[in-house]
Amino acid sequence: MIPLTTLAALPLPWPFEREYMQLALAAGLVIGICAPLIGVYLVQQRLSLMGDGIGHLAFAGVAAGLLLEIWPIWTAMLVAIVGALAIEWLRSRGRTTSDLALALWFYGGIAAGVVIASRAGDGGLAIVPYLFGSILTIDRSDVQVIVLLGLAIIGSLALFGRALFAIVVDEESARVAGIPVGAGNALLAVLTAVTVVAAMRVVGVLLIAALMVLPVATGRVVSRSFRGTMAVSAGIGAAAVVLGLAAARQWALAPGGSIVLVAAVVFGITSIVGGRRTAAPVSVIPADRPPGDEHDGHQHHHDHRHDH
Amino acid sequence: MTPPAVLAAHGVSFSYGDETAVERVDLTVAAGEFVALVGPNGSGKSTLLRLLLGLLRPDAGTVEVLGAAPGDLRDRWRVGYVPQRRILDLDVPATVAEVVTSGRTARRGWWRFPGRADREAVDHALEAVALADLRRRPVGALSGGQQQRVLIARALVSEPAVLVLDEPIAGVDRESQRLFRDSLVHLVDHHDSAVLLVSHELGAVAADLDRVVVMKRRVLFDGPPDELASTGVHLGVHADDLPRWLEDLAP
Numbered sequence: 410m411i412p413l414t415t416l417a418a419l420p421l422p423w424p425f426e427r428e429y430m431q432l433a434l435a436a437g438l439v440i441g442i443c444a445p446l447i448g449v450y451l452v453q454q455r456l457s458l459m460g461d462g463i464g465h466l467a468f469a470g471v472a473a474g475l476l477l478e479i480w481p482i483w484t485a486m487l488v489a490i491v492g493a494l495a496i497e498w499l500r501s502r503g504r505t506t507s508d509l510a511l512a513l514w515f516y517g518g519i520a521a522g523v524v525i526a527s528r529a530g531d532g533g534l535a536i537v538p539y540l541f542g543s544i545l546t547i548d549r550s551d552v553q554v555i556v557l558l559g560l561a562i563i564g565s566l567a568l569f570g571r572a573l574f575a576i577v578v579d580e581e582s583a584r585v586a587g588i589p590v591g592a593g594n595a596l597l598a599v600l601t602a603v604t605v606v607a608a609m610r611v612v613g614v615l616l617i618a619a620l621m622v623l624p625v626a627t628g629r630v631v632s633r634s635f636r637g638t639m640a641v642s643a644g645i646g647a648a649a650v651v652l653g654l655a656a657a658r659q660w661a662l663a664p665g666g667s668i669v670l671v672a673a674v675v676f677g678i679t680s681i682v683g684g685r686r687t688a689a690p691v692s693v694i695p696a697d698r699p700p701g702d703e704h705d706g707h708q709h710h711h712d713h714r715h716d717h
Numbered sequence: 718m719t720p721p722a723v724l725a726a727h728g729v730s731f732s733y734g735d736e737t738a739v740e741r742v743d744l745t746v747a748a749g750e751f752v753a754l755v756g757p758n759g760s761g762k763s764t765l766l767r768l769l770l771g772l773l774r775p776d777a778g779t780v781e782v783l784g785a786a787p788g789d790l791r792d793r794w795r796v797g798y799v800p801q802r803r804i805l806d807l808d809v810p811a812t813v814a815e816v817v818t819s820g821r822t823a824r825r826g827w828w829r830f831p832g833r834a835d836r837e838a839v840d841h842a843l844e845a846v847a848l849a850d851l852r853r854r855p856v857g858a859l860s861g862g863q864q865q866r867v868l869i870a871r872a873l874v875s876e877p878a879v880l881v882l883d884e885p886i887a888g889v890d891r892e893s894q895r896l897f898r899d900s901l902v903h904l905v906d907h908h909d910s911a912v913l914l915v916s917h918e919l920g921a922v923a924a925d926l927d928r929v930v931v932m933k934r935r936v937l938f939d940g941p942p943d944e945l946a947s948t949g950v951h952l953g954v955h956a957d958d959l960p961r962w963l964e965d966l967a968p
Contacts, residue, residue: 572827587793
């Protein structure tokens with residue numbers, strides 16, 4: 410690995426004029442863009458907490474890596490992917506119908522992580538950066554891995570995103586049409602695991618799901634199309650990284666938490682402003698309904714369920 | 718010559734645990750045929766559809782779709798399916814055009830980008846259900862009848878050889894029913910596709926049906942609408958009476 414002191418920083422303005430901030434920015438932007446892109450599909454599948462659960466499992470993988478003195482990224486990746494596929498397998502067979510079953514699975518993961526880490530020497534302190542993120546201590550090799558994982562995520566979505574869209578719109582019709590629904594859902598689980606592992610050093614396993622969900626929640630309020638939702642969500646994720654890092658630098662805050670707080674504030678503001686705005690189109694629908702649509706009272710009620 | 722059967726059930730039975738839903742059902746639908754499947758609630762209609770589509774495996778008997786067992790069928794996109802709207806969550810943040818385009822994914826090859834043929838097919842399907850003007854509208858903001866037409870357009874867009882619809886016009890306005898009827902008749906007449914329709918409300922299509930199949934776990938009647946009418950059931954005029962009449966049927 411090349412020592413950081415030998416590298417020249419790019420001529421970027423404050424707060425990214427220093428090398429360590431530029432590395433943080435590069436890693437953060439990859440995660441800020443990729444996490445919401447995966448999150449758009451997870452939220453639509455009602456799997457918003459999937460990232461959180463896999464984060465807990467990845468934590469056990471990190472602890473195993475520290476114990477075995479293997480780079481924790483790889484052990485976390487192995488445990489997260491195996492765990493994600495197991496969760497998807499159980500879900501597809503209707504065997505995890507209760508929150509309780511998933512909770513046992515997830516908290517088993519974090520408990521295993523704590524126990525394994527306690528055996529890894531230094532009292533388990535080495536695991537703390539993975540819990541809350543440590544984006545400001547990230548080095549070049551971390552960034553390289555994160556960029557490669559990000560490219561794998563975006564490449565997979567470019568190739569399989571249309572099939573995943575057909576699946577999240579209507580899984581049963583997609584299955585009838587011959588789209589490989591099982592493989593698609595397994596791919597989504599694996600991509601979620603890869604995103605979680607890539608994001609561990611950026612925001613930490615406890616906050617990963619927030620970057621998969623909050624920008625998407627905002628994107629769904631302001632966008633009319635699926636493509637637009639993906640673009641807006643990724644844009645907000647990237648903006649949250651830039652603003653969160655700037656705030657962390659200015660006021661010496663925890664960067665992972667700052668990034669997530671920016672995403673949460675953006676969602677809060679958007680849902681208040683956007684809620685008022687989206688109420689309008691629903692209320693004017695009858696104006697362009699065809700004659701006779703007044704019989705359709707049931708669906709009218711359904712539409713209002715989604716008012717914000 | 719008899720047209721080839723595109724959907725066939727031979728002695729099919731299926732149970733949910735101890736409860737028999739479908740019992741020794743024989744049913745065939747030929748190319749170019751427009752068939753309605755009717756029966757009271759809980760009579761096994763939707764279960765039979767799911768068996769025919771390969772979403773469930775029969776406990777006994779066999780199913781053929783386009784001449785093959787559902788699991789062996791290649792080019793599955795030739796089977797169009799319109800599920801019950803009320804069990805589908807259309808709050809997806811997507812436009813009408815995006816949802817309809819997703820119906821071409823399997824036919825095009827799920828890894829490929831949509832091309833000109835796909836865009837033309839989407840335009841055609843949207844025109845068939847009179848939604849071309851709303852193509853950029855978020856699907857969640859449409860009325861129930863319009864959403865139903867989106868689902869029908871999504872099934873039509875792959876130009877299926879057989880179209881299976883589960884309660885597609887439940888709670889839908891009259892104008893949407895008329896457009897729905899026109900699009901199905903067009904599919905049967907111009908593309909020689911087969912249509913199997915499960916519905917309680919057959920008034921809109923009563924005059925266009927080739928056959929009506931009445932089931933209550935088993936098939937109780939299978940014949941042309943005129944023959945059913947001779948028993949006192951008039952699909953077009955007394956559509957609402959049909960389920961009540963069926964409830965009185967002996968199993």
